[in-house]
Amino acid sequence: MLHKMLSYRFLGPILLIIVLGYFVAEMLGFGFRQPVFLPGKTSSAHHQIEIACDVCHTPLGGVKQEACLDCHKDALKADSDSHAIKVFNDPRSYALLAQIDAKKCVTCHAEHIADKTGNKVASVPDDFCYACHKEITTERASHKDFSMDGCTASGCHNYHDNQALYENFIAQHLNEANTLALPRVPARNMADIHRQQATPPLKTLIGTDHDGISSANDAGIVQDWAASGHAHSGVNCSDCHSLTKSGAVAKEWTNKPDIAVCENCHKKETKGFLNGKHGMRLAVNLSPMTPEMARIPMKDNAHNKELNCNSCHSPHRSDTKEVAVEACLTCHDDSHSKAYINSPHHQLWKKEITGELPVGSGVSCATCHLPRLPEKEHGLESILVMHNQNMNLRPNSKMIRSVCMNCHGLGFSLDALADPALMINNYSTLPSKKINTLNMIQGRKIMKKQSSSDDLK
Ligand code: HEC
Ligand code: HEC
Ligand code: HEC
Ligand code: HEC
Ligand code: HEC
Ligand code: HEC
Ligand code: HEC
Ligand code: HEC
Ligand code: HEC
Ligand code: HEC
Known part of the structure; x- marks a missing residue:
């Protein structure tokens, strides 16, 4: 029977039906755009x-x-x-x-x-x-x-990406110390630049200046806002909460300003967020990502927490310290993330927060995953936070130039990132072996020197 069905006489019509069916299904909109049609x-x-x-x-x-x-x-x-x-x-x-x-x-x-x-x-x-x-x-x-x-x-x-692996680059960084003399990442300067550039000069707002509608004047919120960088830089309630802003008074108030509001003033941060994993669903108009959708381990009690700007930043306090570690650990629960708390880097971070060490000496989750990078803005060189946490993630040598080499030598950084055990313990011990690349390049340098002095003879 099957034999006969597949004889040439039937093959034509069957194919035709399949092809027509496909187009009809596509036109009706349920086509093959369904996970059940994924081959793997x-x-x-x-x-x-x-x-x-x-x-x-x-x-x-x-x-x-x-x-x-x-x-x-x-x-x-x-x-x-x-x-x-x-x-x-x-x-x-x-x-x-x-x-x-x-x-x-x-x-x-x-x-x-x-x-x-x-x-x-x-x-x-x-x-x-x-x-x-x-x-x-x-x-x-x-x-x-x-x-x-x-x-x-x-x-x-x-x-x-071979930027940390080019022969010439490595040749310039042979024999560096494991940890440099002044281990520090650059300071952020967005707020300073903003203040310098503002015309007319910025007015620092205080609690009574707020323009929130009366039903929304929660005292706690007003207090938090008044102490934030936003109030210091003249950003009022209505700048975020008003849909149709006219003058200083909110016309239409929304209790849930979305990411487009932040994007008005923070374009680069928003772009980075949307290009990375955290924002990739929003970028293609899907619902926000939640930890429930993850393949890597997440905290049980965070399953429905949506990913947008406010899942890390609390909307009325623009302090970024608790954002750099605590926020991440409300969701992430893999061994690498959990091991961070006992790492030497976390000890440095705690000392930076208490002021025992200068700004930039600590290493938070964000120091590695949301690195501070130079960006041209308003014609000025500013140091902004890269919000695409996958930008330097894989292959992991991408982290060397943007992060590790602020504080460590190239050889040590290469060894540390090549050691899978250190990924698990979150860089808490010395790398177990040295990779050969630096020796090879040192060897070539000596050979080149010898042959050029031979040439001179
Ligand atoms: C991120 C991009 C991406 C998305 C999203 C995606 N695919 Fe694919 N898909 C690919 C790539 C790449 C291939 C391999 C194509 C090749 O080898 O030429 C592929 C192959 C396939 C194939 C095998 C046949 C072929 O064209 O080679 C099917 C069937 C398929 N996808 C169905 C789906 C369905 C159904 C969805 C949505 C539920 C989907 N894909 C979503 C990238 C994607
Ligand atoms: C389809 C062919 C192709 C494949 C596959 C390929 N390469 Fe290349 N590779 C090239 C070409 C072409 C160049 C440029 C040659 C030149 O400029 O002399 C190059 C250049 C290079 C260079 C020197 C330039 C640089 O920027 O560092 C290195 C090193 C290199 N490849 C390594 C690799 C490695 C490692 C792989 C596998 C992960 C790989 N290549 C796979 C074709 C290929
Ligand atoms: C930098 C932008 C920004 C500024 C400035 C701001 N807010 Fe908000 N506010 C938000 C965001 C974002 C949310 C939504 C948080 C969420 O979705 O959970 C919010 C939520 C709220 C809510 C709802 C609270 C809740 O628990 O649901 C109230 C009320 C509110 N804000 C009042 C104010 C008042 C009053 C001011 C001024 C004193 C102010 N906001 C200034 C961004 C801002
Ligand atoms: C009207 C413009 C404006 C809007 C809208 C706005 N911001 Fe800001 N934001 C600023 C300015 C200006 C600063 C610099 C403030 C300072 O520290 O002096 C700033 C600073 C920040 C900081 C850094 C604070 C620090 O401690 O360095 C964060 C985080 C931030 N904003 C997040 C957000 C988020 C999230 C939203 C959306 C809910 C938002 N902003 C909406 C103008 C805005
Ligand atoms: C709608 C945007 C989008 C499209 C289309 C898309 N990607 Fe991606 N891709 C992403 C995002 C977002 C990530 C996760 C963040 C990252 O790694 O940059 C990613 C991750 C990747 C990674 C892994 C990087 C890592 O960190 O492990 C590769 C490789 C990749 N994409 C290649 C492709 C190729 C090839 C195609 C075309 C078949 C494609 N992508 C289509 C957005 C996209
Ligand atoms: C995964 C957590 C996370 C998310 C999501 C997030 N941020 Fe941030 N953001 C941070 C951290 C951590 C810092 C501070 C890093 C540092 O100090 O090195 C920061 C810093 C900032 C700053 C300070 C300015 C700068 O670049 O120097 C702004 C503005 C900002 N974020 C805006 C946003 C906006 C807008 C969104 C949403 C599009 C967003 N953030 C989403 C973690 C996050
Ligand atoms: C609201 C929950 C939440 C918060 C807060 C959060 N993340 Fe994530 N993160 C996720 C989810 C969900 C994914 C996607 C995981 C997946 O698809 O398997 C993710 C992905 C990542 C990835 C990419 C992993 C990969 O394999 O591509 C990194 C790196 C990361 N987060 C770091 C951080 C850091 C650092 C912070 C704090 C500054 C942070 N996250 C804050 C939920 C969160
Ligand atoms: C010293 C730098 C450094 C610090 C600090 C750090 N990480 Fe990572 N993290 C890495 C590197 C490097 C990788 C990629 C490792 C690899 O793929 O080899 C990684 C990978 C990840 C991944 C992806 C894991 C996976 O299985 O795909 C997540 C999620 C993550 N880190 C979150 C965090 C969180 C949350 C913190 C803080 C609690 C943190 N990291 C602290 C360097 C760091
Ligand atoms: C000949 C094989 C090959 C081709 C063609 C190729 N890739 Fe890759 N790609 C790789 C390998 C291997 C990696 C793993 C990391 C590495 O070795 O650089 C990678 C890694 C990536 C990553 C992760 C981040 C990074 O910077 O390494 C992205 C994103 C990516 N590829 C996108 C693309 C896109 C987009 C194209 C087409 C323009 C493309 N790749 C073509 C082999 C390839
Ligand atoms: C802000 C500076 C800074 C940055 C950025 C930084 N580190 Fe460190 N790291 C340190 C300091 C300081 C120590 C402690 C050194 C000591 O105790 O002698 C340390 C310790 C370590 C150790 C443990 C060494 C031991 O003795 O047990 C490893 C491994 C390590 N770092 C790897 C990395 C890697 C890989 C990166 C990049 C992804 C990185 N670090 C980024 C400053 C930094």
């Missing part, structure tokens, strides 16, 4: 937005490269991508591309394939560098005994 588990990178099939798939099902670029182009550019698409425009690359089409993101970042797209960043086998660089083990004596699946292991190379 979505990667941890994107599982939070998997339901928004359309941000990646075209109406007929394929994946457009533009989708990947829309969301990731800027970050890869900022990383000075070693294998950017333009690297392969050279005709000499055509033979390489025939082996592995490196101009297409999906070649290495497939989705929904059970055994490939779990927690790994890329879906290619570990030895894929071999396709293009097989000559390296013969061309470079130092690489003679290396196996081709080890290029990205233990902090030697990354495919995209």
Whole structure:
């Protein structure tokens, strides 16, 4: 029977019915945009937005490269991508591309394939560098005994971001101390710049200046606000609570100002938040993320806590100290996060808060995950908080330049991040071994010196 069904006579009509069915379903709007049609588990990178099939798939099902670029182009550019698409425009690359089409993101970042797209960043086998660089083990004596699946292991190379791993960069940072003489991250200066720039000069508001509507004049709220940076910089209740602001008086009051309100004055922070994991659902118009949706361990009692600006910042107190550790630990509950409390970094952080150590000497969760980075704003160099907590997360060597090297030498930072045990104990012990990269580069420097002095003879 089945035999007959599949004979050529029936195949045509069956295919036609399937194709027509597909278009009808698409037109009716229930199409195949459903999780039941996922062929396998979505990667941890994107599982939070998997339901928004359309941000990646075209109406007929394929994946457009533009989708990947829309969301990731800027970050890869900022990383000075070693294998950017333009690297392969050279005709000499055509033979390489025939082996592995490196101009297409999906070649290495497939989705929904059970055994490939779990927690790994890329879906290619570990030895894929071999396709293009097989000559390296013969061309470079130092690489003679290396196996081709080890290029990205233990902090030697990354495919995209090699900013902490370039030979010249490492050569400039050989023999640095484990911990530098003045271990400090730069101070934030958004408020200072804002005050300098304001015309007319800012008026510091006090409690009685507030313009909240009378039904909302909670004394506690007014008190908190009056002590906040917002009141000091002239930001009144209605700046956040009024939907149609006219003059100083709120016309239409909302009790739940949303992220668009904060975005009015804090564009860079909002952009970072939306580009990172915490904000990625809001960025594609899905409901806010909650810990219940997470794959990594979260506190049981936080399951329904929504992620927006106020899940870390309390709306009327703009103090950022409790935000940098306590807020994170209301949700996060994995071993790395829990181990932080007993780490040497947390001891430094407590001393910074009590004033025993100068500002910038402590290391909070935010010091590593929401690093302070220089940004051009109003033509001035300001130091702002990067709110995309995935920007420097994977591969973890991305943290070296933006964070660790404010306080530690390059060699120590590379060793610490290459040691998986230190990830679990939140950098509480010394790294167990030294990686070989620095020795190799030192060796090459000596060789180059010798050969250039040979040239002189
Ligand atoms: C973050 C981007 C992203 C989202 C969101 C997404 N997919 Fe995919 N999907 C991909 C990628 C990448 C591939 C692999 C494409 C390739 O290899 O050419 C893929 C492959 C597939 C395939 C295999 C057939 C094919 O086109 O290669 C199906 C079926 C599929 N997705 C269905 C879905 C459905 C249904 C949803 C929503 C519930 C969804 N996808 C959401 C990125 C995504
Ligand atoms: C709607 C925006 C969006 C689209 C479309 C999208 N991504 Fe992503 N992607 C994200 C966000 C947000 C994250 C998590 C934060 C991060 O890692 O930057 C992420 C994570 C990743 C990661 C993992 C990074 C890590 O930290 O582990 C890779 C790799 C990646 N995306 C590649 C792709 C590729 C390839 C495509 C196209 C098939 C694509 N993305 C489509 C938003 C998007
Ligand atoms: C030839 C394989 C390959 C191709 C093609 C490729 N990637 Fe990657 N990508 C990787 C590997 C491997 C990693 C893991 C980290 C590393 O080694 O740099 C990665 C990591 C990433 C990350 C994590 C963050 C980072 O900076 O490393 C993002 C985001 C990403 N890729 C996006 C893309 C996008 C977008 C494209 C298409 C323009 C693309 N990749 C093309 C192999 C590839
Ligand atoms: C599709 C081919 C292809 C694949 C796959 C590939 N590369 Fe490359 N790689 C290139 C090309 C092309 C260049 C540029 C060559 C040049 O400028 O001489 C390059 C340059 C490099 C460089 C020197 C430039 C720099 O920015 O550091 C390193 C190191 C490197 N690749 C390592 C790797 C590693 C490690 C992998 C695997 C994770 C890998 N490559 C995978 C083609 C590839
Ligand atoms: C920087 C912006 C901002 C300023 C300034 C501000 N608020 Fe709010 N306020 C918020 C946000 C955001 C929420 C919502 C919190 C939430 O969703 O849980 C809120 C909530 C409230 C609520 C509801 C409280 C509740 O528990 O639901 C009241 C009442 C309120 N604010 C009054 C005031 C008054 C009065 C002032 C001035 C003295 C003021 N706010 C100044 C941002 C602000
Ligand atoms: C009308 C403009 C305006 C709006 C709207 C606004 N802010 Fe601000 N915000 C400022 C200014 C100006 C400062 C600098 C204040 C200072 O510390 O002197 C600031 C400072 C901050 C700080 C840093 C305080 C510190 O201790 O350094 C945080 C956090 C903050 N805002 C969060 C928010 C959030 C969250 C929202 C939305 C609920 C919001 N802001 C809405 C103008 C605004
Ligand atoms: C995951 C927690 C978290 C979320 C969510 C969050 N912030 Fe922050 N934010 C912080 C921390 C922590 C700091 C202070 C970091 C430091 O001092 O190094 C901070 C600092 C700030 C500052 C100080 C100004 C600066 O850049 O120097 C502003 C403004 C701000 N956040 C606005 C926002 C806005 C707007 C949102 C929502 C779009 C938001 N934050 C969401 C944790 C968060
Ligand atoms: C309201 C709860 C909540 C708060 C508060 C919160 N997070 Fe998260 N965080 C989440 C959720 C949910 C995810 C997504 C996890 C997943 O998809 O498995 C996440 C993801 C992350 C990731 C990316 C993990 C990954 O594998 O890609 C990092 C890093 C992170 N958070 C750090 C922090 C830091 C640092 C703070 C404090 C400044 C903080 N978070 C505050 C709920 C929270
Ligand atoms: C000294 C820097 C540092 C500090 C402090 C730090 N982290 Fe991390 N964290 C890292 C690095 C590096 C990784 C990535 C490790 C890797 O993938 O190898 C990471 C990974 C994570 C992840 C992802 C875990 C996963 O399984 O995907 C979360 C969530 C996280 N950290 C939250 C926190 C929280 C919450 C705190 C504070 C209680 C904190 N971290 C303190 C450096 C730090
Ligand atoms: C604000 C400065 C600062 C930053 C940023 C910082 N650290 Fe540290 N770290 C220190 C100081 C100071 C110590 C304590 C050194 C001591 O006790 O001699 C320390 C201790 C450590 C230790 C424990 C050493 C021991 O003796 O047990 C490790 C591992 C470590 N840091 C790794 C890192 C890594 C990896 C990063 C980047 C992700 C980083 N640190 C970022 C200042 C910093």
